[in-house]
Amino acid sequence: MTHVHIPPVRTLVFVWLALICFTGLTSAVSYLELGWGNIVVALLIAVTKASLVAWIFMGVRYVTTLTKLFVVAGLVWLAIMILLTASDYNTRNWDYRPAPWSSAKSVGGSH
Amino acid sequence: MATLVANPPPTAPEEPVNYLNVEHTWKSWLFTTDHKRIAVLYILSITFMFFFGGAAAVAFRINLLTPQGIFAAETYNRLFSMHGIIMVFFFLVPSIPATLANFLIPIMVGAKDLAFPRVNLLSWYLYIIGAILAMYSVLRGGVDTGWTFYPPYSSTFSNSYVLSAAFGVFVAGFSSILTGLNFIVTVHKMRAPGMTWSRLPLFVWSNYATGLIQVLGTPVLAITLLLLAFERIAHIGIFDPAIGGDPILFQHLFWFYSHPAVYIMILPGMGVISEIIACFSRKRVFGYNFVAFSSMAIAVLSFVVWGHHMFVTGESVYATLAFSFLSFMVAVPSAIKVFNWTATMYKGSVSFDTPMLYAFGFIGLFTIGGLTGLYLAALGTDVATHGTYFIVAHFHYVMVGGMVMAFLGGMHYWWPKITGRMYSEAWSKFAALIVFIGFNLTFFPQFILGYLGMPRRYHAYPPEFQTLNVLSTAGASILGIGYIIPMIYLIYSLKYGAKAGPNPWGASGLEWQIPSPPTTFNFDVTPTVVEEAYNYGPVEEVIG
Amino acid sequence: MDASTLGMWTFLITEVLFFGGMFAAYAVYRNMYPQAFASTSVYMNVILGGTNTAVLICSSLTMALSVRAAQLSNRRHLMLFLVLTMIFGATFLVIKGFEYHDKWVEHLVPGFNFRYDEFPKYAHNAQILFFLYFCMTGMHALHMIVGLGLLSYLLVQAGRRMYSANYFAPVEMIGLYWHFVDVVWIFLFPLLYLIGHRR
Numbered sequence: 001m002t003h004v005h006i007p008p009v010r011t012l013v014f015v016w017l018a019l020i021c022f023t024g025l026t027s028a029v030s031y032l033e034l035g036w037g038n039i040v041v042a043l044l045i046a047v048t049k050a051s052l053v054a055w056i057f058m059g060v061r062y063v064t065t066l067t068k069l070f071v072v073a074g075l076v077w078l079a080i081m082i083l084l085t086a087s088d089y090n091t092r093n094w095d096y097r098p099a100p101w102s103s104a105k106s107v108g109g110s111h
Numbered sequence: 112m113a114t115l116v117a118n119p120p121p122t123a124p125e126e127p128v129n130y131l132n133v134e135h136t137w138k139s140w141l142f143t144t145d146h147k148r149i150a151v152l153y154i155l156s157i158t159f160m161f162f163f164g165g166a167a168a169v170a171f172r173i174n175l176l177t178p179q180g181i182f183a184a185e186t187y188n189r190l191f192s193m194h195g196i197i198m199v200f201f202f203l204v205p206s207i208p209a210t211l212a213n214f215l216i217p218i219m220v221g222a223k224d225l226a227f228p229r230v231n232l233l234s235w236y237l238y239i240i241g242a243i244l245a246m247y248s249v250l251r252g253g254v255d256t257g258w259t260f261y262p263p264y265s266s267t268f269s270n271s272y273v274l275s276a277a278f279g280v281f282v283a284g285f286s287s288i289l290t291g292l293n294f295i296v297t298v299h300k301m302r303a304p305g306m307t308w309s310r311l312p313l314f315v316w317s318n319y320a321t322g323l324i325q326v327l328g329t330p331v332l333a334i335t336l337l338l339l340a341f342e343r344i345a346h347i348g349i350f351d352p353a354i355g356g357d358p359i360l361f362q363h364l365f366w367f368y369s370h371p372a373v374y375i376m377i378l379p380g381m382g383v384i385s386e387i388i389a390c391f392s393r394k395r396v397f398g399y400n401f402v403a404f405s406s407m408a409i410a411v412l413s414f415v416v417w418g419h420h421m422f423v424t425g426e427s428v429y430a431t432l433a434f435s436f437l438s439f440m441v442a443v444p445s446a447i448k449v450f451n452w453t454a455t456m457y458k459g460s461v462s463f464d465t466p467m468l469y470a471f472g473f474i475g476l477f478t479i480g481g482l483t484g485l486y487l488a489a490l491g492t493d494v495a496t497h498g499t500y501f502i503v504a505h506f507h508y509v510m511v512g513g514m515v516m517a518f519l520g521g522m523h524y525w526w527p528k529i530t531g532r533m534y535s536e537a538w539s540k541f542a543a544l545i546v547f548i549g550f551n552l553t554f555f556p557q558f559i560l561g562y563l564g565m566p567r568r569y570h571a572y573p574p575e576f577q578t579l580n581v582l583s584t585a586g587a588s589i590l591g592i593g594y595i596i597p598m599i600y601l602i603y604s605l606k607y608g609a610k611a612g613p614n615p616w617g618a619s620g621l622e623w624q625i626p627s628p629p630t631t632f633n634f635d636v637t638p639t640v641v642e643e644a645y646n647y648g649p650v651e652e653v654i655g
Numbered sequence: 656m657d658a659s660t661l662g663m664w665t666f667l668i669t670e671v672l673f674f675g676g677m678f679a680a681y682a683v684y685r686n687m688y689p690q691a692f693a694s695t696s697v698y699m700n701v702i703l704g705g706t707n708t709a710v711l712i713c714s715s716l717t718m719a720l721s722v723r724a725a726q727l728s729n730r731r732h733l734m735l736f737l738v739l740t741m742i743f744g745a746t747f748l749v750i751k752g753f754e755y756h757d758k759w760v761e762h763l764v765p766g767f768n769f770r771y772d773e774f775p776k777y778a779h780n781a782q783i784l785f786f787l788y789f790c791m792t793g794m795h796a797l798h799m800i801v802g803l804g805l806l807s808y809l810l811v812q813a814g815r816r817m818y819s820a821n822y823f824a825p826v827e828m829i830g831l832y833w834h835f836v837d838v839v840w841i842f843l844f845p846l847l848y849l850i851g852h853r854r
Contacts, residue, residue, distance in 0.1 A: 004820075006726045007719070016716040023708045023844075027701060030849035042845035050838045057719045058834045059827075064657065066299065067664050074668035077327045078675040080414055082682050085363045088418065088430035089683050226658050292665045300658040330669040334676035334794075341790060345766030349680055349786050354765075354779040355691075360683055364676050 005062040015056045022049050129531065129628040144228035145631055149235050150214035151529070154522075156235075157202055157210060158598075160242060163249075164197035169591060171570075172584040178574045187570030188255035189271060193248075195258030200280045201242055203514060204372060207379030208290050208325075209238070211521045212318040214529060216294055218622045219312050221303025221640060223632045226296040234289040241283030248276040257568060259365065262350040262358050266342040273343060277336045284329045284336075287375070291325025294318055303621075305640035312620055312644050313402050317382025320406040324371045324378070324413060332368035335361065359425050366417035374413040377477075377509060378406060380517030381448055384470050387524050388452050390618040391467035392459030395645035398451040405444035412441040419488055423497045431490055438488035445481055449474060464616070465539040469520030472547050476512025480505055483558070498568075501561025507554045519546070519597065526601065527611030531628040534604040538596065546593035552586025619646045663828045667835050670798075674839055677791050681846060684783050691780035693851025695788075697773070698763055700754060704848040707750050708840060714743030715837045721809075722830045725823035730813060733826070737810045740833065744803050751796055755789075764789070788847050795843060798836045805829045 026045040030038065054060045060071060126132060130147045133139075140148060171190040174180040180187065213231065217224050225231050248254055254276040256265040265273050298311070298319045339361065342348025350361045389396045396402055418426055418434030426434075452474055461467070483505040487493045496502060527533055556579040561567075565576050572580065614623040621640075625633060685692045721736035762770040765786045771778035809826055812818065818826055 012719050019712040049841045074671040082679045088426050091427040091429040296662045330673035331676045347766035354782045
């Protein structure tokens with residue numbers, strides 16, 4: 001039986017406060033026009049919030065290395081699925097398309 | 112030897128108490144948490160589904176005797192779809208894990224049961240519910256989308272019972288997830304003292320790797336089928352080109368599971384072969400570490416090759432390149448295993464008992480199937496043979512020539528342990544021969560047919576293909592007989608077979624140290640393991 | 656205990672991949688139709704969505720506190736915090752119900768009454784986002800409902816004095832599940848509500 005780690009209330013409340021602040025922050029930032037920066041910031045904040053929940057609330061801080069490995073593996077597999085699928089969509093328009101004989105521009109590009 | 116106190120025989124000359132006779136009520140079976148009883152429940156259910164899926168195959172092979180067929184195209188489509196759905200999701204995926212591994216893994220690691228026995232029972236009930244849903248679909252007329260459920264046909268245009276079939280598969284998927292979860296935690300947390308990872312039988316390694324695939328891949332199938340179901344119900348969805356959706360996305364998500372699924376289907380079989388080859392060559396498996404790590408490598412690599420099912424359906428060329436290369440990589444660990452098995456037999460003392468006959472069949476047929484897989488992994492050749500009988504022959508060689516042979520071999524190998532009885536060796540050898548002949552006669556012509564261009568999933572074909580089709584159907588009838596014969600002599604052996612001792616094969620491993628059949632809690636005292644796996648030296652056969 | 660933790664995390668991995676399929680679809684289509692997706696944010700109620708996010712974060716706090724109470728054999732606090740968690744969870748679902756109702760009234764349910772008069776050229780592709788919105792939040796809500804069921808089971812068992820410092824595994828395991836459902840929402844909120852700009 002592993003040693004039980006009982007988190008102090010202060011830690012839990014602090015994490016709660018941080019999560020609330022980050023929620024406000026991500027909502028506020030969404031009103032700014034940052035182009036593709038918007039999604040980057042939003043995801044960074046979301047990842048931070050999720051990490052706080054996992055590390056403190058879910059106790060990943062204290063679990064065995066094996067369990068930590070399982071958590072990481074789940075995320076890695078999710079990444080494989082998303083990235084490899086996206087690699088198809090992102091490379092679909094890389095093909096060279098010869099210009100049609102009736103127009104000067106070449107065909108292609110996403111719609 | 113593992114230190115172990117054997118179950119002392121009772122004073123009265125009656126049968127000792129084992130997991131089968133400890134209680135006879137139907138409640139004790141339907142509410143059991145004993146992994147061995149659950150394995151038996153699975154054996155019964157899976158066998159039933161196998162013959163059901165096989166019946167569909169008999170029907171459409173009869174159709175293929177003549178170029179114009181006897182069934183309408185719609186009926187034919189439903190037949191092969193149900194054959195695929197039942198065989199893949201209700202036979203192959205659960206087969207060895209839910210039956211043999213369920214029975215053996217706790218014993219092989221030295222535990223009393225799996226980590227979560229009630230979850231194990233839940234797993235079986237989910238399988239049954241899924242099977243009932245699939246049967247409902249069949250009884251209402253079946254589904255005609257192929258086991259791959261591709262939209263937009265399945266979401267918009269098919270008039271068949273897509274939803275019930277998809278829900279049946281969905282529920283069965285959760286059965287698979289829970290089984291895998293149980294194995295993973297059991298192997299990590301419940302090994303007996305001294306049972307280090309490197310002392311585990313390779314059967315355990317294979318099923319552990321299978322569990323990883325089940326846990327990581329099956330949820331994606333679940334959500335994909337759900338999205339398809341929503342699209343079918345709402346008449347609009349994310350795979351619908353009318354709103355800018357992409358049917359290829361369905362294929363990406365579907366094959367993200369279904370390719371690793373084929374490794375769910377073959378890895379346990381490879382584990383069985385490792386056990387059988389070692390026992391009947393009287394030699395430890397050559398290159399244990401390589402075989403163990405190959406199982407893990409297959410589990411990981413299987414997840415990055417799914418695009419090879421979509422080479423001609425609209426992937427980008429660059430994605431196909433990547434997937435083709437990765438598909439070549441995933442063949443390597445399988446090949447390593449085949450080499451190690453043959454090296455195991457070299458200079459071993461080989462005997463030709465029935466399990467070994469099936470193992471031989473596996474090695475030859477799986478190799479052919481695997482090599483043709485490489486042929487298909489190469490883009491140029493795949494473009495020519497995609498959607499033809501070449502593919503059908505390829506996957507039947509690995510699934511049937513490989514996995515089903517391994518399943519039969521494993522059932523024969525562990526039959527004395529599971530039931531406490533020996534079957535007729537003469538009949539079993541005969542049946543193995545019939546299966547081998549029937550199998551090759553059925554599927555080898557299909558390689559030629561596919562190469563010549565006969566498309567798959569067609570109810571009719573040009574007349575010049577008839578001879579090969581007739582050969583294939585003839586083979587199928589022989590194969591069918593080959594599958595029925597074991598049913599007969601195995602059931603016969605339950606009542607009239609010779610009683611088996613703990614170790615009729617003289618094999619090494621914890622499961623052969625306990626009585627046949629085992630008691631409910633497997634071991635009276637938790638064993639302490641002090642030796643490596645496959646301790647084959649001069650072994651006296653333990654009789655009685 | 657170790658086995659249960661490993662088992663529950665393995666189960667959570669399956670949930671990651673389960674929701675992950677929808678996230679993959681989202682990623683593909685947002686990349687394909689960025690403007691159509693951005694146009695949908697006008698219809699997303701950030702106040703309700705943000706409030707719901709806060710509600711779930713509070714529920715995570717009370718869940719963590721209930722696990723802590725169980726570890727300390729404090730039955731009264733355990734039951735109090737379980738009840739609070741359930742109240743927060745139910746609040747989330749009620750607010751979600753209002754949101755769904757609003758979507759229905761505004762004709763934003765694909766396949767049933769979808770109309771996109773403000774941005775007709777995005778009418779088709781926006782339906783993909785709304786389809787994903789209902790699928791993802793719907794699946795999430797379903798998991799919340801299951802979570803509420805599990806919490807009520809814990810409450811009943813806690814009432815029977817089943818949990819103490821010697822045995823609190825179910826509380827901890829169900830806590831893990833609850834936190835996971837919160838984490839999913841942490842990603843759903845920015846991805847569904849904060850894509851583009853609102854007036």
